[in-house]
Amino acid sequence: MLDINFIKNNLEIVKNSMKNRSFTFDFDALLKLDDNRRSVMQETQNMQSKQNAIAKEIGMIKSAKKDGNIDDLMKQSEEIKHTLAKLEENDAKLQHEIKEILATIPNILQDAVPFGTDDTQNLQISAFGEKKSFNFDIKEHYEIGEKLGIMDFESARKISGSRFVLLRSDLAKLERALKNFMLDTHAAEFGYEEIYVPHLVNANSMFGTGQLPKFDNGYITTDGMYLIPTSEVPLTNIAADMIISEEKLPMRFTSYSQCFRSEAGAAGKDTAGMFRQHQFSKVELVSICMPEKSHDEHERMLMAAENILKKLDLHYRVCLLCSGDTGFCSSKTYDIEVWLPGQKQYREISSCSNTLDFQARRMMARYKTHDNKKGYVHTLNGSGVAIGRMIVAIIENYQNPDGTFNIPNALKPYMQNIDKITACNL
Structure with missing residues (x-):
């Protein structure tokens, strides 16, 4: 939430930022x-x-x-x-x-954010690896998954409806392996504290991270609780209504959770396969830090997310989102887009955002220095990364001519050292 005094004292800056977002007010x-x-x-x-x-x-x-x-x-x-x-x-x-x-006004954009109206005008700033070449007709993930009997959309449709999936046998094991691999990596190499979070939160928590009131598109229970759209919500709200001593910052959290979203993308888009679903799993990264540290913390978080894709040897690019594609709470966002050879396009697999003090003001999260100076902390969040989309990326990038797909070397210790996933015999 923007401070009313900041708006009054920086009116032209705020108006220009909203204009670049195409937000009228x-x-x-x-x-x-x-x-x-x-x-x-x-x-x-x-x-x-x-x-x-x-x-x-x-x-x-x-x-x-x-x-x-x-x-x-x-x-x-x-x-x-x-x-x-x-x-x-x-x-x-x-x-x-x-x-x-x-509460309805989005965050101001940082100066580095390029002007643009939609995702076609995002700015690529780096890339890792190269697109893999294949000497056979490549398939999309769901074609491979269904043929192997490890990706069951029909049973999920019977049980729950459209945009759900059952992962079976070794593919279910791969989901678990990715979770453990990501959490272990973020904790050991980047010092994130692993947290197990509630999957139900109250309205105050949703408001604090900006999901309410503007983006009330989640699942709500009969007693007013919300299924989390991302573990960013409970992780960031750890700091709600707190005054945190400067020496305890930064606080860095990582968590694996299921995520629930009632609006799974635009109608008619990504209807086939498991790329966009009502329920999906994700490893999240959240940082809470001093204001002067948030720029460096943002770059560090991006590095942590990139590290996962590098270890799995997946080609990707990093894009700085333009003004028209930057989220409501964010002042600056990097997207990591992985190359999917089956879809023949880059697709987002992680977003890393710096919200400055925008969320902190909503949830009253503050810091206190050694000389008793008080202010609002800065909060950052990022996917570290989306597991369902990572499964899609692995299947499509590691597919073989016989319809099987290989396990990336970094995951083999988490998969009992099997080399590839073959047909489910159960």
């Missing part, structure tokens, strides 16, 4: 509301001063035991009391209205 109306609230606050202070002066005068009369009629003063005091109650009620109403409006 009446800032004049918002600032008028803030002016009204400040008028109410000023009137409240004036009334309180009058009330204090009357109370002092009454006290002096009583203590001096002078003859004097204090009835008029008591009447004035009672009238001011009623006025103050109305002013406080009006102030609370204006505060609530301003907060609700601020």
Whole structure:
């Protein structure tokens, strides 16, 4: 959430950032509301001063035991009391209205973010490896998975509906192997603390990380709990309502979780296969740090996510998202896009975002320095990485002419050292 004072003091910067996002908003109306609230606050202070002066005068009369009629003063005091109650009620109403409006305004963009209207204008900044060449007709992941009997869409459709899948036999084992491999790597090589998180969170947690109120597209239970769209939500909210000592920062967390999203992409897109589903698994990275450290922490997080793809020897590129493709909470986002030979295109497998203090303000996550200076922490989040999409990438990049596919060397210790996945015989 943006600070109203920051908006007032940097109005042109904020307006320009929103223009680049193609976000239209009446800032004049918002600032008028803030002016009204400040008028109410000023009137409240004036009334309180009058009330204090009357109370002092009454006290002096009583203590001096002078003859004097204090009835008029008591009447004035009672009238001011009623006025103050109305002013406080009006102030609370204006505060609530301003907060609700601020909650719908996206984060400002960093200067490095290029202008653009959609993902076609994202900027490639680096790449790793080369596209693999094949001397046979390559297939998409679901063709291979279904033929091997390890990817069962029909059973999942019967049990749950469309955009679900059952992973069977060695493919289920591969999912588990990827989870353990990613968590072990992030913990051992980058110092992320592994956390097991709740998969149900309350509305405050969803608001804190920006999923509410604007993007309420998840699954909600009858008692108002939300199935998490990503473990970013519970991980980041660890810092909610806290004042964290500077020496304890940065806090770096990683978690494996199931993720649930009711809107699994645009209608008619990615309907075949398991690339875009209502339920999917992911290893998440979250960092909570001092403001001056968030730029370096962002680059470090990107390195951690890239490291996974490098170890699996998968060709990918890193793109800096343009203004029109940058998410609501993010001030700057890198996407890692893996090459999928079956689809003949790059597809996102990780996003790493710096939200600055945008989420921290929503969840009241603050720091305290050794000299007792206080402020809002910066929060960052990234996929480290999406496991379902990694399965897609491995199947398509490691496929063989006979319809099997090989296991990347880095995963073999997690797969009882088998070399490839063949047909399920169960």
